[in-house]
Amino acid sequence: MAIRLERLEKTYPESEQPVLTDVSVEVKDGEFFVIVGPSGCGKSTLLRMIAGLTSITAGRLLINDQPANKLPPKDRQLSMVFQSYALFPFLSVEANVGFGLKARHQTPAEITERVNYALEMVNLTEFRTRKPKALSGGQRQRVALARAIASEAKICLMDEPLSNLDAQLRAKMRIELKQLQRKLGLTVIYVTHDQVEAMTMADRVMVLKHRQVQQIDTPLNLYQRPKNEFVASFFGTPQINLLAATVQQQHLLINADLDFAIERPIEDGTEVTVGIRPNQLQFQVTVRNANARIESVAYLGDQVVATAVLSDDQTVRLVSDNTQLIKVGDLIRITGVSELTVFEQKTGNLMLVEKGSERDAAVTAG
Numbered sequence: 112m113a114i115r116l117e118r119l120e121k122t123y124p125e126s127e128q129p130v131l132t133d134v135s136v137e138v139k140d141g142e143f144f145v146i147v148g149p150s151g152c153g154k155s156t157l158l159r160m161i162a163g164l165t166s167i168t169a170g171r172l173l174i175n176d177q178p179a180n181k182l183p184p185k186d187r188q189l190s191m192v193f194q195s196y197a198l199f200p201f202l203s204v205e206a207n208v209g210f211g212l213k214a215r216h217q218t219p220a221e222i223t224e225r226v227n228y229a230l231e232m233v234n235l236t237e238f239r240t241r242k243p244k245a246l247s248g249g250q251r252q253r254v255a256l257a258r259a260i261a262s263e264a265k266i267c268l269m270d271e272p273l274s275n276l277d278a279q280l281r282a283k284m285r286i287e288l289k290q291l292q293r294k295l296g297l298t299v300i301y302v303t304h305d306q307v308e309a310m311t312m313a314d315r316v317m318v319l320k321h322r323q324v325q326q327i328d329t330p331l332n333l334y335q336r337p338k339n340e341f342v343a344s345f346f347g348t349p350q351i352n353l354l355a356a357t358v359q360q361q362h363l364l365i366n367a368d369l370d371f372a373i374e375r376p377i378e379d380g381t382e383v384t385v386g387i388r389p390n391q392l393q394f395q396v397t398v399r400n401a402n403a404r405i406e407s408v409a410y411l412g413d414q415v416v417a418t419a420v421l422s423d424d425q426t427v428r429l430v431s432d433n434t435q436l437i438k439v440g441d442l443i444r445i446t447g448v449s450e451l452t453v454f455e456q457k458t459g460n461l462m463l464v465e466k467g468s469e470r471d472a473a474v475t476a477g
């Protein structure tokens with residue numbers, strides 16, 4: 112086990128309320144583990160506790176099976192990569208990469224060998240004598256990565272390392288980073304607020320909100336079996352539809368014009384939230400038996416994303432590959448759904464997932 116957190120808690124001296132409570136997880140050797148959540152949820156705090164840059168209020172931290180709560184940062188055998196790159200502007204690329212090694216009393220020959228290896232790994236050998244200001248954002252980020260590689264630590268902590276890059280470069284660096292992590296067999300703990308980054312890079316993801324862990328799972332499970340409404344709406348673009356409904360005779364009644372049958376029973380009268388991914392809603396343009404009206408349409412090249420208003424004023428997001436199909440003001444009929452998730456309205460917690468068979472949306476004539 113690379114890292115084990117047992118009921119970690121953090122309260123800063125400035126505040127009475129803890130910023131994190133009851134955080135437990137085991138991160139395996141070679142795992143790419145992502146911590147994700149909205150701004151201020153405590154992601155960086157958690158990473159800094161693992162790094163030893165901020166103290167642990169309660170709970171236990173183990174690094175490579177050794178108790179590490181009080182271990183000085185330099186003895187934790189971790190490397191760190193930050194959003195800001197944290198490069199020395201007056202040092203060359205190779206001096207930046209070798210800096211930490213000098214501090215650890217390596218011989219000059221050893222340092223050169225490691226720096227060469229690290230620069231090669233990130234394709235920066237030809238830039239070795241440049242200063243950081245003569246590099247692009249992506250290249251600077253690679254210098255920061257090379258420094259982590261040169262340290263030879265098997266566990267690398269990364270705090271939003273790609274967030275200063277433009278969208279295209281970020282997408283490219285995600286792939287490079289992931290390849291590098293596999294090649295070097297690194298255990299990575301990676302903080303981001305970006306759900307796409309979390310989904311595309313992680314073996315497992317920890318979702319944090321309001322001081323607490325909401326779910327720890329694979330990207331696929333987070334998407335298909337979210338434990339609560341927050342997790343459901345955090346992942347997926349366009350966002351999942353969350354519609355208020357009441358259960359009546361194994362039907363989810365959204366309004367007088369729209370309900371969905373369910374196979375597994377829920378007690379009549381239960382107030383629920385129905386989660387439906389936009390791509391799982393089927394609809395037709397029709398004036399007969401319409402149950403929604405198109406309110407907005409956004410063209411995304413080969414796809415349109417639209418919003419429609421239901422007769423009870425709830426809004427749903429829809430997607431279609433047929434870019435000619437709909438325009439604002441069209442009346443449509445939602446005809447069915449291929450998968451839906453039901454949450455208890457009171458708690459927001461998952462009750463059931465229904466998938467597989469297409470089920471028709473019942474329509475009241477007129």
Ligand SMILES: Nc1ncnc2c1ncn2[C@@H]1O[C@H](COP(=O)(O)OP(=O)(O)OP(=O)(O)O)[C@@H](O)[C@H]1O
Pocket residue numbers: 123124125126130148149150151152153154155156157304
């Ligand atoms: N040194 C500190 N002293 C007191 N409170 C702090 C300190 N650092 C962070 N906090 C508070 O702890 C909470 C969590 O902060 P943290 O930086 O861990 O969140 P985050 O999820 O990384 O946010 P972001 O995505 O915006 O970087 C915030 O409410 C923040 O104000």
